Each structure stands twice: as C-alpha cells, then as structure tokens.
Amino acid sequence: MRNELSEIKKMEKAAREKEGIISLAQGYPDFPTPWTILEFVKAHLSEATWHQYTLSAGNKKLKEMISNFLGKEEAHYDPTREILITAGANAGLMATLLSCFQPGDSIALFTPTYASYFNQLRMAGLNPVYIPLKGNSWQVDLDLFADRIRTHNPKAVLICNPNNPTGSLFKKNELIEIARIAAQNGLLILCDEVYSYLLYDSEKYFSLSSMPELKNIFIKIQSFSKRYAMTGWRVGYVCASEHIINQILVAHDLMINCAPSFSQLAAIAALQLGENFVPQFIKEFVERRAFVDSWLQKMKPYLNASKPEGAYFYFIKLLHASPEFAYDLLSKQQVAVVKGNAFGPFYKDYFRISFAKDFALLTEALSRISNYFDPALGKEIFAENEESMVL
Amino acid sequence: MRNELSEIKKMEKAAREKEGIISLAQGYPDFPTPWTILEFVKAHLSEATWHQYTLSAGNKKLKEMISNFLGKEEAHYDPTREILITAGANAGLMATLLSCFQPGDSIALFTPTYASYFNQLRMAGLNPVYIPLKGNSWQVDLDLFADRIRTHNPKAVLICNPNNPTGSLFKKNELIEIARIAAQNGLLILCDEVYSYLLYDSEKYFSLSSMPELKNIFIKIQSFSKRYAMTGWRVGYVCASEHIINQILVAHDLMINCAPSFSQLAAIAALQLGENFVPQFIKEFVERRAFVDSWLQKMKPYLNASKPEGAYFYFIKLLHASPEFAYDLLSKQQVAVVKGNAFGPFYKDYFRISFAKDFALLTEALSRISNYFDPALGKEIFAENEESMVL
Structure with missing residues (x-):
C-alpha cells in the first residue's frame, strides 16, 4: 500500500x-452554508447549464468574479488564463503536486503543518524537507530554510498561511524573505491560503500574490470552504501564471474533469451574497x-x-x-x-x-x-x- | 510538463x-438532470448535514442504497466496507491508479479506448500495454492478451465496458476468459462501467462483479453521470474488496476529501426517483x-x-x-x-x-x-x- x-x-x-x-x-465550520447562497442555488438549479460538465478550467463568470474579488486585495490574475476552479483546495494542491514536479523531487515545508501534505507528497512521489518553525509563536527560521535549500535542493516551498495546526500567521517580512530566498534558488512557492479570511486580531493578511514580480513562481491555493462554511461543496481555486495553470489544469482534469458545476454556481452566490x-x-x-x-x-x-x-x-x-x-x-x-x-x-x-x-x-x-x-x-x-x- | x-x-x-x-x-447527455432529482435536492438543501464534508468513504445511506441497487444485479458489496463514493468515475479510477500500483508498473488496455486513460496512467507513473481489439465489431483477442501478459507483465487490465469510443460491448464469454487469464496471472481487473446502463439492443449487460470468486481482484468503477444525466454533479462509486477499497479511499481522500455532499444527496435522489x-x-x-x-x-x-x-x-x-x-x-x-x-x-x-x-x-x-x-x-x-x- x-x-x-x-x-x-x-x-x-x-x-x-x-x-x-x-x-x-x-x-470544519459547524455553521450551515449561508441561506442566501442556498436560496440562490435553489433558484438556479433548474438551469441545464449547471447539470453537466463545465469546461475543465471552470465557469467563465465565476473566474471573472474571482479575478475582481482578488483585484481588491491587489492580487491581479487574468480570469481566462491565470485562474483554475478546483474541487476544493486539496484538489488544487494535489493537482499541483502531480503536474509541476517530477517523482523524486523534494518540497520544503514549515512544520508543524497540515497532516495531509505529507501523504499528498508521498502519493506524488515527492520528498518532504522539514523546516521546523521556532519558538512559542512559531516563527520562520530563515537561516534554516536557506540551509536546507543548500543541502536538500527542494524544487518548491509549501506554506500554509495561516498555518494549520498552529493558527499562527506568516508575517509580511517573513514571507518576503522566504520569497527572496526561493526566487534566488529557483523554487516555486505554493501557498495554501484557505484560512486567510479567518483572522481574529484585525491584523491585515499579507499574501505574496500581491507581488507581481513573483507571478512566475507563486501558486495561490484558495477555497470557498472556510470563508463561507462550504466544505461539503468541494470548490476552490488556484491562481498562477498561465504556464503553471496550464499544467495544473491538466492534472485536475484527469483527477475530476472539473469542479462540480452547481458548486461553481454556489461559489458565484457566495461572492455575490455571502460576504455579510x-x-x-x-x-x-x-x-x-x-x-x-x-x-x-x-x-x-x-x-x-x-x-x-x-x-x-x-x-x-x-x-x-x-x-x-x-x-x-x-x-x-x-x-x-x-x-x-x-x-x-x-x-x-x-x-x-x-x-x-x-x-x-x-x-x-x-x-x-x-x-x-x-x-x-x-x-x-x-x-x-x-x-x-x-x- | x-x-x-x-x-x-x-x-x-x-x-x-x-x-x-x-x-x-x-x-455528455444533453438532457437536463431529471426534475425529480432537482426537486428532491432543493427540498433538502437547507439541511446542514449536506453543507459540510461527509466521511471520506461517503454518506452511509447512499452506500446502503447502492449496495441494494447492485444486489438486484447479483453484485454483492458490503456498504460499509466495499463501497467508496467518489467524485465521479474518473476520480475513482485516478485514485485506484495512484493507490493500487507502484510507479513503473504496467496496465493492459484494450484499444481503442477512452483517451484520458493514457494520460491518467502517465500521471500515476504507469505504462500502458496495448491490446488492440480486432475486426469490425471490436472483438477481444484473447491470445494477444495472454501473450502481452507474458511479454509485458502488467499488474492489471483496464476495461471500459461498453467501450468508449467504439460503443462495443465486451461479451460475457470474453469477460470470463479475460478474468480467467487475469486471475491465473495475478492481475487486478479494473472495469469502468459508466455506460453500462446505456444499451440499445436489449442485450443483457454482464458484469464480472456478479462473480463473487473475483471479489479479491475485481474493481468496479461506476458513475451517476451517464445514467441520470448528472455529469456536472461529479459523483460515482468504486466497489471492491475491503482491502482494495481501503487503499483507494486514502488516495481519493488526498485528492478531494470526499465526493461533494450535495451530489451525494442528488445520488440518493437519483436512486429513489430517477429510474423512470x-x-x-x-x-x-x-x-x-x-x-x-x-x-x-x-x-x-x-x-x-x-x-x-x-x-x-x-x-x-x-x-x-x-x-x-x-x-x-x-x-x-x-x-x-x-x-x-x-x-x-x-x-x-x-x-x-x-x-x-x-x-x-x-x-x-x-x-x-x-x-x-x-x-x-x-x-x-x-x-x-x-x-x-x-x-
């Protein structure tokens, strides 16, 4: 096995x-999915367009709405070429691991981190390189990161921010330093941001997706699950350069064809009616x-x-x-x-x-x-x- | 790439x-999903149980209904141990390829066959062994199959029945011979049966899942997509022995956590209200x-x-x-x-x-x-x- x-x-x-x-x-959130989203889905469920496959990359309108939504956070992605709708963040990450790397490659992770990553890496034939976070508040050890790159030659670094299981945030200066080191050493940066909207100390979330100079190495992995209490719908998205998205798209298509169509409808509803x-x-x-x-x-x-x-x-x-x-x-x-x-x-x-x-x-x-x-x-x-x- | x-x-x-x-x-079927299914989903959409993850293996009631449904076709699977709800048949097959084999293993396929198989095999690090179907009516060449097993040592044979793209059926005697040869040589049999309910000449469909002596080597891959015009819902299932299901379950969980919860609700509706x-x-x-x-x-x-x-x-x-x-x-x-x-x-x-x-x-x-x-x-x-x- x-x-x-x-x-x-x-x-x-x-x-x-x-x-x-x-x-x-x-x-997972124990709240029901907001009733406004449910009512919207009910109202549109009879439209035949939501009954069959969407294109592999996802529904065009949803991608445009995501592009607009991210634009307000200074993250600029072209909806037709740089956004892929996925069947949740795990599907987005798994498709990334199966398409952007070769078996035998190594991926650096800041530990402790989300348990499934280790198994997802193993399933894709990839090796983890552990970079333990340090201190009581789980800070990034940049020297150790640079050192592990030298010794283990990872092809990417995978960040969970806010971090599961610690709930700690990677700070802006830490992320910029990680990015600098990654860029210098030819690493991709995979960032799982599924908890980025569940912050409790009114600190502003910083994402490397707001730095256009990283477009060619940064892969943003997001989900509707946490923000809108929609874990059962299995819908999320990945943003990256066109070249990278084209690779991930193929793997995601082979895994599941496309995100569930009516979940994409629900995601449209979430962006329109779920914010409150x-x-x-x-x-x-x-x-x-x-x-x-x-x-x-x-x-x-x-x-x-x-x-x-x-x-x-x-x-x-x-x-x-x-x-x-x-x-x-x-x-x-x-x-x-x-x-x-x-x-x-x-x-x-x-x-x-x-x-x-x-x-x-x-x-x-x-x-x-x-x-x-x-x-x-x-x-x-x-x-x-x-x-x-x-x- | x-x-x-x-x-x-x-x-x-x-x-x-x-x-x-x-x-x-x-x-994909150009019919809308039957309205009885849509109405059932609308009626139950507000129930919070459908808003968040189900267990990785899928909803218990749905698995019981599938077990009953298959029982009428003489295919007997224990709902708690031998059925996995998947996010469609492709997810079921992809999870199977990622979990039941080692990179470098070979899989035999009867060609011509479904285009995605080749890419799915490649993504899982597996090699195809081609067994061309013969004649105008695309018959199985059993001698060639046995010969290719000798020369290429595949770990499994993947059958699409009815076959995409030819629409031809593997006949009962052909399947039994394939199974005999597979069993003799230690091959698993993966059978993608997504079109098994779309037959046009009132010929009875024969599935190897009706042969209990094959339980330890036969993997049945099914979907709600074709039978009920539900391709957009991404829901299907895999049936096999407990040992095999436990492996596929893990891979499917890493790919997508679970099939979309609402799609599982819709699948319940399909089995209850979609038959007509x-x-x-x-x-x-x-x-x-x-x-x-x-x-x-x-x-x-x-x-x-x-x-x-x-x-x-x-x-x-x-x-x-x-x-x-x-x-x-x-x-x-x-x-x-x-x-x-x-x-x-x-x-x-x-x-x-x-x-x-x-x-x-x-x-x-x-x-x-x-x-x-x-x-x-x-x-x-x-x-x-x-x-x-x-x-």
Missing part, C-alpha cells in the same frame, strides 16, 4: 462511527477562541499553547509527555483530538483541537479533557458553563 | 470558445443512433463504422486516410470531432463523434461533415431534415 489515511481522518472516522464521542479532530456572513463567523470564532484560552489558563499545570491568530485550531503542548495521549483520551474520555506527530515528526508532545464547534460541545469536550488530567477541574469547568450545555 | 490535456478536452475547449462551432467532441427517466434517455439515444446510421449509409464512399451497442459514440473510419482530418474539419466546417489516435496509437484513420446531441445539432453537424467530403451530399442531408432544425 502506498498511502495511509491521515490521523485527522482516522480520528474523525472513529468519532463519527461510535455514539457518545465528541470530535475536535477534523476541522463572514464577520459573523469570525465573531463567533473569536468568542470560542477566548473560551478555549480561558480553559487553557486553568490547564497550565498540564498544557501550554499560544493563541492562534487565525484558523480554528489550537496546537497544544503536553507538559508531561504522554506518547499515546490522543488514543488514550479517546478511549478514556470519548473525545477525539489529533496527535501532534500527524503534523510533522517533531511534535509527539502536542495535540491539535478544532474549536469550530458550538459552546455546548466545546464545554463538554474541554471538561472531559480536563477530567483526563484532573477530575476535580473537569467538574468545575462543566459546572461553570452548564447553562450553555444543550447536549 | 508531465501531462497534456486530452484531445477530447482540447477540441471541446476550441468548440466552446468560438461562436458557430458545433461540438460532437466531448460526450432512464428508458426515456435510452429511447432518445436509439433514435439518434438510427439517424447517424442512416447518414453513415449515405457516406459509404468516405466513411465506415459499426453500430455501437451502447454509450453514445460512433468510432468512424476514414476510407481515404487524411492525417489532419479533425483539425481540418474544425477549420473548414466548424464541427469539432475527436481524432482517432486520441484513443490509442493505431487509429489515425478514425475519428469519434458523440451523438448525445439533439436532432437539430446532429443534422447540422452531419451535413457539415458531409459537405467536407461532398457538398452536394451535405445539402441533401440538410434539406431532408430541415424541419427538425431550430438552430
């Missing part, structure tokens, strides 16, 4: 297949983050984590190493979390939780995790928040 | 991007096939093809070789067809047309093709059918 299911999916499967387990494993919902989602995530943070304060004897700036994960350090913590927690307290070394080989003392869950579920899950460490503390957290529990 | 767009997609793109071109290139439409689609295709056949009679000095038993393609032989026929026809008569060597290296004297087009389009397209060979004949065909033209 060439591949195995990621720890995220293994835990989520375990959680959904048994009664009574609360899952903080897989991360985004601040509500963010407000909700900010409150949940504060809740998790106050819980972490109480758990200080056992756990430590820095506050995420974006996305909806905490990457939490166990202060007393416990190698089988995630599976032990699942069996003893029926809470699914993801073990740290799913996100890179150096993180066995960590675990990831998603806080994209409502307060009742979060309260119950966090009190169960507390119980695992200290039953008295677990009861206290539960009692304090009992009114929000409607399990 | 590792890959290139198939000739089918190249021609379809050329056709859709310019006014006045009629495309018989890409094949299938005979209507078939009746329509039978009439169109007769129309193309009568045209081919008139074109006998120039063209020759055997009547397809299923699918919606004619694979037509040019009696006077004309290497650039497809592109010449596109430029001179504005009709897009697919050149024969897209379907294997031995078919440069052939071209494929899809007859999944309404009569007005078919009439105009066929008279233009006739015009290319003999302007007088083109006018005659047009005049005979003028009343059906509403271009």
